Amino acid sequence: MMNNFFEIENVSFAAGGKNKVNNVNLTIKNEGDIVCVLGPSGIGKTTILRTIAGLEKIDKGKIILKNKILSSKDKHVEPEDRNISLSFQENCLFPHYSVEKNIELGLNRKTGKKKKLNPKDIIKFLNLEKILNKYPHEISAGEAQRSALARSLVSQPDLLLLDEPLSNVDQSFKEEIQVELKQILTNSKITTIIVTHDSYEAFYLGSKCAIILDGQIKQYDDPYNVYHFPNSVQVVNFLNRGILIPAKVTGENSLENDDLGTIEGNFIKHYPKGSNVKLLLQPEDLEHDDKSNLKLEVVDRKFRGTNFIYTLKTPSNTLIPVFVHSHHIHQHEIDEKFGIKRPIHIDHIVCF
């Protein structure tokens, strides 16, 4: 039987004597997997990372890495003996050393990895060449964060923990770094847990995502499933990628909404005919069609570069978001009528 690379078994995470996240079970099956932990601020995401790193102790359950128990009620391997690296959200560079020396200090750890990472490559990809001789107080928050990331990467730990690793990085540079970071982590097979509140970052970087809400992991699945098949109303509300509208199940593949009429598609969970449900309607589920006789009033239009998000008001005063490419020829102003293509077809029907 193959063992998991990393496991958290029934652990409650506490900080300052207060339980933050309860009874967590989380498994990383293979070395090199990247897991993203998503959740609102103050929920205890950082506490989870600190506990895995050994900076906080646990009262119950187990944390196991490569079949070795790191934390349990009776055992606590010290942080320096875990071969786990944590890159903090705030600046944690050694203030009296230059950026270069800070990164060099990451090379202290003896790593068992066959494929060694070249510090120069990491410095280059994180665009740190120009600030190598500078001291932490002479660089920006984004540069400090990238330097700390470089230091963690060169240490090539068994498990890399990144706490909001790109939160201070400029938006223009962020996507570029995300691509490179993913490449480096995948190529060097560094198993990583990333804490973030940016769902796009999590969906891109993570091979799996854990959603933490109300002190519990609500969903742990691959990003596609988390986005398209959220397993609870809380996850829908947290991801804020759609709304729930009332509907009645009318058949094997159909529902009826008072404002939108018939909606067809594949249910991901069976509901008996006649059931009253809440249907998840995501912005990309509806299509614009000027010729349609289903017209809704535009109450807001957000320009997002590649697309517009229209907010439409139904006769029953429900506000529905609709995604339209920004190159779309016909733009609608507020108070105008906006046509919705019929019949409405949704690939995966998610109801609660």
Added chain:
Amino acid sequence: MKKNKLMHLKLCFQQDGNKVKFNSWYISSLFISIVVAIPILTVFSSFFEETTNYFEIIKNTFLYEYIFNSLILLFGVLLLTFFFGVGCAYLVSFYDFPGAKFFKWALILSFAVPAYIYAYSLTAFFENYGTLYSILKSLFGDGNYNKQIPKFDGMFGAILSISFSLFGYVYVLTRASFHYQSQNLIELGQNLGFSKRRSFFSIILPSARPAIVAGLALVAMETLSDFGAVSFFGISTLTTGIYNSWVSFDDLAFANQLSFFLLLFIFGLFFLENISRRKAQYHTPFRGGIKTKIKTKLSGLYAISAFSLCSLIFFLSFIFPVLQMMYWTVIFPKNYIDLNISGLLLNTIYLVFLTGLLLILFAFLSNYGNRVTKSKFLNLLSIFSISGYAVPGIILAVAFISFISWFDNTVINFLKFNPIKKVFIGSIIGLVTVYFIRFYSLAFNGIKTGYERINRSIDESSYLLGYSKFKTFLGIHIPYLKNSIFLIGILIAIEVIKELPITLILRPFNFETFATTAYVFASQDLLEAAAVPSLFLILIASSFILLTSRYILKD
């Protein structure tokens, strides 16, 4: 009670699996706290002891005089140091006039002149047939100048000496407060149409109040602790009372009871100073740094007045005693030749080195223990262990002797061990122990301030890079704190060099420092001979102050 003891033992010996680990952080902090507690507890326990008739005599005669004189002295010194300190700080912080940059650091040189040396200078200059008489005689020929020359002795002399020696506390803290005061606040006053005078009284002064109070509280503590200057001028205060009851009447219990009264005053001031300091932090605008203050350029009469005022204070507080001591050294070269300067220097270096090493070592242990364990109990112990700085040196010394005598007569005697009196009284060990109690706060707070600048995540990053706690300490903390260590070392050196009552009471036989040599000569009315050690003391302390002036003026 039993439960408390058990809990305490548990803290000292932590169980890890089946192994019991010795918790050195708790042991060392506990040890320091016990050492510091000894003199304070001794003073408080003195009320249960019997005293000689001297107590009755004093109570009916001098006790109220001691208290009254101490209060007069306190009031006079506070008034003068307030005007000198705040006035100079205001001028150098807000105005640009010739010499302003020089006075900014030159005024702190007054720290190098202990009040007792100032007192010698003052007396030497104005006494009958003193330096001023000689100057007048050389300028105008023979004459009866003694009657015209004012005499700065007694209470007035003591107030002047202590004020010029201590106004630096008020100056440094007020200047720092003015420096960090928001330029926006001052500009706001201008926008509201306030005059310079109104801005000063309505905005600048109130916002610097916590710093001024903190400075004055330090001055007050030092004034009440002063022994050298008041004993030289023959003023009966609580400190001289303590010394006399011990030296002249050999009544340690009564010396301790007098100490109790003095401690009540001092602890009141200690808390006032602490509260002010805590408040003082709040008006410091850290975010976005400090906007450079636009100084008003003074010209004409205003510039001359500002320059003259600062020059006068600088001259009186530093140049005057230095010149007086130099003058005597030059005209009585025999004193210089006869004095074993290298011996005194070696003794001083020996004390400085030993005290500095011990203080820094224990301050590190305690601070690092607090940091690693994050224990509230340990933190509480540390706060207690720094209270020694509030206790006057003379009380510490007398209480220490009382304790050792009691311990020797009871515990050691009971255990039939060799007496320990000789080990601790009149020995370097005893002297350094009491220095340790007195100056521990200096080392502890210095290291603590340095540590507060190191974010805890820095330590955690180090552990996570595979560095052990010890390697983190050596590789991260020590290099980062090396400036703090240097600064603390220098500050300890200045204090030890200037220290008088503890050294005087506890020094081994025939072991002298510059301070004790100067005092011994002065007490024998040999002021000319006191000049050489005094001059050396001032010069060494000044050079240390100059080395650290950048840090002293920073906060």
